[in-house]
Amino acid sequence: MHARWRSPPPARSTPRRAATALRAALRAALCAALVAAALCVAAPPAQAQAQQAQQAPAPLPQPEGKVLLVVSGAIGVANVGGKAMFDRAMLEALGTESFTTRTNWTDGAVRFSGPPLQALMERLGVAGGVLMATAINDYMIEMPVADARAPGPILALEMDGAPMSVRDKGPIWIVYPYDADPAWRTEEIYARSVWQLDRLEIVD
Numbered sequence: 001m002h003a004r005w006r007s008p009p010p011a012r013s014t015p016r017r018a019a020t021a022l023r024a025a026l027r028a029a030l031c032a033a034l035v036a037a038a039l040c041v042a043a044p045p046a047q048a049q050a051q052q053a054q055q056a057p058a059p060l061p062q063p064e065g066k067v068l069l070v071v072s073g074a075i076g077v078a079n080v081g082g083k084a085m086f087d088r089a090m091l092e093a094l095g096t097e098s099f100t101t102r103t104n105w106t107d108g109a110v111r112f113s114g115p116p117l118q119a120l121m122e123r124l125g126v127a128g129g130v131l132m133a134t135a136i137n138d139y140m141i142e143m144p145v146a147d148a149r150a151p152g153p154i155l156a157l158e159m160d161g162a163p164m165s166v167r168d169k170g171p172i173w174i175v176y177p178y179d180a181d182p183a184w185r186t187e188e189i190y191a192r193s194v195w196q197l198d199r200l201e202i203v204d
Contacts (some may be wrong), residue, residue, distance in 0.1 A: 057125040063087035068171050069155070073132075073202035076125020084124055088157065088171070094119040097154050101179040104190060105169070112156040112175045117148040120155065126202050133174060133192065134199040136166065143192040145202070151177055155197070169195030 060079035065087035072083045079085060094115035102109050121127075126145060134140040147153060156175040157163060164170025173195040176184040183189075 057123060060084055060123075061090065063090060065089060069198060069200065071120070071124060071200045071202070073200075074126065074129055074204045075202055077123075091115050091120075091155060091157065091172075094123055099151075099154075099177045099180070101175070101177050103175070103178060103193075105195075106159075109179070111160050112154060112158070112173075113161070114154045114157040114172070114175075116150060117153045117155060117174065118150055121145060121148045124202075128204075130203045132199075132201040132203060133194045133197060134201075135194050136196040136198050139194065141192050141194060147192070151180060153177075153192075166196055172197040 057077040060077050062079055063085050067085045067087055068091065069086045070083055071086070075084055077084065092115065096113055097116050098111060098113040100109050100111045129145050131143045131145055131147075132140060133143060153174050153176045156173040157171065159168060159170075159173075164173060174193050174197055176189055176193060178184045178189075
């Protein structure tokens with residue numbers, strides 16, 4: 001008689017072998033999760049990178065004319081030695097706002113024109129803090145960046161359509177729209193109305 005060939009019985013999985021396999025699977029899943037988390041931290045999403053790029057101020061050009069204003073301190077962009085230097089053309093490029101108002105230092109209503117202080121702060125990436133405004137004669141006053149809002153103060157470059165000389169409180173005068181709001185007609189605001197302005201420092 002010939003012996004019949006029989007296939008070997010299927011291997012039986014023991015409880016110990018199943019537990020070992022389960023631990024291996026859990027370990028692999030944990031490693032994969034840790035690697036994914038590390039990649040997320042090391043490489044922020046493209047959307048976040050795009051938002052950061054949009055928030056960063058654009059580079060400032062070099063002044064080509066006479067520098068009228070130097071801004072230093074906690075600024076987001078600079079063009080000369082860590083400071084932001086502006087000639088007249090660069091200030092005008094910020095945009096011009098005009099309003100007519102009476103002041104304590106002029107006769108009758110006068111029309112002032114110049115870039116809004118808010119536009120300068122936005123150009124430099126400044127969102128808060130304190131401004132130290134200094135004039136040619138070293139008069140200095142502290143003012144909150146919160147004053148730089150619309151409607152609000154401008155860096156007046158012209159008075160009644162004409163550039164202001166140093167004798168006429170120029171070339172830059174911080175002027176508030178005093179007649180537009182009683183809140184602008186206080187001794188504190190008058191003290192911040194620096195004429196012959198040539199320096200600003202932003203302090204956090």
